[in-house]
Amino acid sequence: MHIVIIGNGISGITAARHVRKLSEHQITVISAESGYFFSRTALMYVYMGHLRLQDTQPYENWFWEKNKIALKRALIQKIDHHAQVLTSHEGEEIHYDKLVIATGSKPNKFGWPGQNLGNVHGLYSLQDLEAMEQGSQGLKRAVIVGGGLIGIEMAEMFHSRHIPVTFLVREPSFWNHILPHEESEMVNRHILEHGIDLRLGTELQEILDDGQGKAGAVLTKNGERVDCAYVGLTVGVTPNIDWLKGSALEINRGILVNKHLETNLPNVYAIGDCAALREPQPGRKAIEAVWYTGRMMGETLAHTLCGQPKVYDPGIWFNSAKFFDIEYQVYGQILPKTPDDQANLYWEHPTGKKSIRLVYEKSSGAIKGFNLMGVRYRQEVCEKWLREKTHVETVLQNLGLANFDPEFYPQHEQHLLEKYEQQSGKKLPLRQKRGLNAVLKFLQKAKS
């Protein structure tokens, strides 16, 4: 059986690796973007000089041949699902028995005047990075539009090369449709600390031509003009499926898939950023364009492809990011505005660069989520508490189990207990400090 995977990102490659683990099927991975799998999330570090491009490749080049995963460089333009044949840009035809579409995302553009000028780019692909590299030569100022994870990454990138940045954020506070108020404020402060010209509550009106078909300035809806020679558009991403419009595939924003990641066409599957679940789980979105869900989809689908059908179930939500120097981790459900039936426990370090937030259900006391800034928590422990709907008081007294900060780092669990005492009047002792022994015993209990 020939399994063809379009897209060599984390979803497609994870699917390929696991198909190989489970079977001897013929595997071909096709990419227009790059010859080898690289970590998309690491592109920023190439620009900043932390890594070389080859350092972002998780596998050495011999890995693919050794594991009999054929890599093909081509841009696929057409699917004939009756004949089960793909046609590439160059007219080459590739037959498949099973097809996996994992073509990822592309940066959003919302119809702004000037959005197609030169030196106006998002940051998603290798080619975007290339454009950014070229646009950076002699650059006096960059404007970034869109206050999300890619926007702040781009700000850090330009900043690393001493290029002044104006950062336009439509919302009144950074990423505040995801982060609760305090954490969002913390990131605002940190962006300013790095000397970024952060403009909150500011929307893009228009990108002006410099007279040579390239970006020369932006106008904001407040009527301000910012001269710049590069504009980064980082207002989210959308599935990269334009090439499928007009095909027999059922598509809305993304390629519609059922819980087995099957599309409406036989032997055609979609995973990763480009797939939209017909029935996402409660509290989850149909399209979750993050690394982790892409990887999980890849592993799930591999089982289905190899005759061991598995239902895609992403489990308990988690994510992570880094805002300049502040690391961010989240486990479980943290909403920007806590619902009325839930309560918050929030502690912030006096430096304003670290915080811990626990959210729990008021009625039952069950823990709902952890939001960490500048503090590392252990996913396995948090997951177990969340899955078992552990009472917040039990969590608090054993909070050291979750602490994943390096050795000698100050432990802040006691502060959370003090906060809890202030809020509830209950004084609880801290029973468990940081340490792996206790963690492993705690996790082993899960099995019984």
Next chain:
Amino acid sequence: MSQVEPSMSLSSPRMHLQLNLGQKTGLVLGFSGLLLQILAFAGVALPAPVLVLTLSLLGMGGGILLYGWASYQGKPAGIKNNGVWANSLSNRGLWGWISTLAITALYVLLYFFPQALGQGSNGAANTGLVGLFDPLSQFLKKQNASQWFVYGVLYTLGILVMGFKFIWKYRHNRYQVIRTCSVMFFQTGIAFLLPEFMQRLNQPYYDFKNMWPLDYDFFEENQMQYLLQSGGVGLFMIVFGVLMIFIVSPVLTYFYGKRWYCSWVCGCGGLAETVGDPFRQLSNKTLKAWQLERWLIHAVLVFAVLMTLATLFAIFHKNPTGYYVNSLGMAIISACIFGGLALLLWFRPQAFKGLNPQVKVAATAILAVLVLASASGYFLGNPDIFFVPSDWLKAWYGFFIGAIFSGVIGVGFYPLFGSRVWCRFGCPMAAILGLQQKFFSRFRITTNGGQCISCGNCSTYCEMGIDVRAYAQKGQDIVRASCVGCGICAAVCPRGVLRLENSALDVHTRAGEERVIRFGENGAFIEA
């Protein structure tokens, strides 16, 4: 998306290194200090040697301190790797090659042509660079300098000032700060000042933290006699050295991994962690390099053990009822080694599961060679090992391993192969500690569930060339013989995935298979 072949510009970002005023001043100051030493080396007669030496050391040390301070001051604490691959010093560019040549040349002179540095021979007074250091040596121990004194001063100065730079760079990370203070203390206090003062007090020269087999001539007859001649203190030193090898080191390695030595105490490690820090990303991460590493480092270990056995035989061959080792001692040592192995096999069989069969064959062959060699020498009453005179072995070891490998290549090639070439490929001490760490230690690097984004910062900045990411992205705990526990992988990880931890539970099961995601009735979860 258009089909564009990414151009070469991505593989060499066109970043321009911008030095601020403080960095420029630091460089000028440092090079001025260096210039004075070069002048002394060139034989230029310098007036007021005390003043010149002080100025040159202050210039070099102060210049680096100023450069380090200016590099990170005024910036929020955090990871500071911007432009590492754009800097010709740290990306094997022009400055990398120039420094390689310079450091290599210095080591060649130190080991093989000390006269060229001004070392006086046959009682003649020192001249040149060594002569420049006479006043400091006189001040510390009332003797004239030697080329090794010059080396010791520069080595210690390097660890101190580059240690300061490292601390300032990682000031947000308490593990790094404390660890670096530790290597600075052990180099300055224990390796440099203490032995110099001991000599001043007419006591033997002894570096308490330098252990066999890194200190490969510890058991040598001359060395033993030298220590014993000075009575109680010398005897204490011998006992201390033996205790370190057989008690202190195994216990600490069991509890904390080899890091207690390699990145907290050792002088070679201290230099690598401070002076070598700008070069850590240059270590080779390929599978081939790992294979080479395993052959090479264990070969050196076998060489070191053979040489030491030969030395010991030579001692008690001439002195059968001698002070240090007799047949009872030999029996006890053998019993310890083989008893330890037997216990390990009995209690920790899981440590050997999944071990590459080639590794098992190699290990058996090596043990057999050692046993045969010991037995032949012992029972034939012949001080030779396989009929090779022990002093030959020692001379060749001293030349190839002691000088060429650990010095010329180990340090000289920092800017080409990274800061731990010697520790990774050559150090017999690291080999022993590594074997223990792999099979009998609580230490591992744990990975945080499924949070890895495969970015590659951990692998890139691993000075030992471990492909950390290969484990992290699979959610495996990392138990690797070579890991020196510097903690930089955990520091540079942008997603909080890695942690250095100690626990005797489940070490090898958690390091076993791919653990990121498993499927249960309630969806994906991480297997505990």
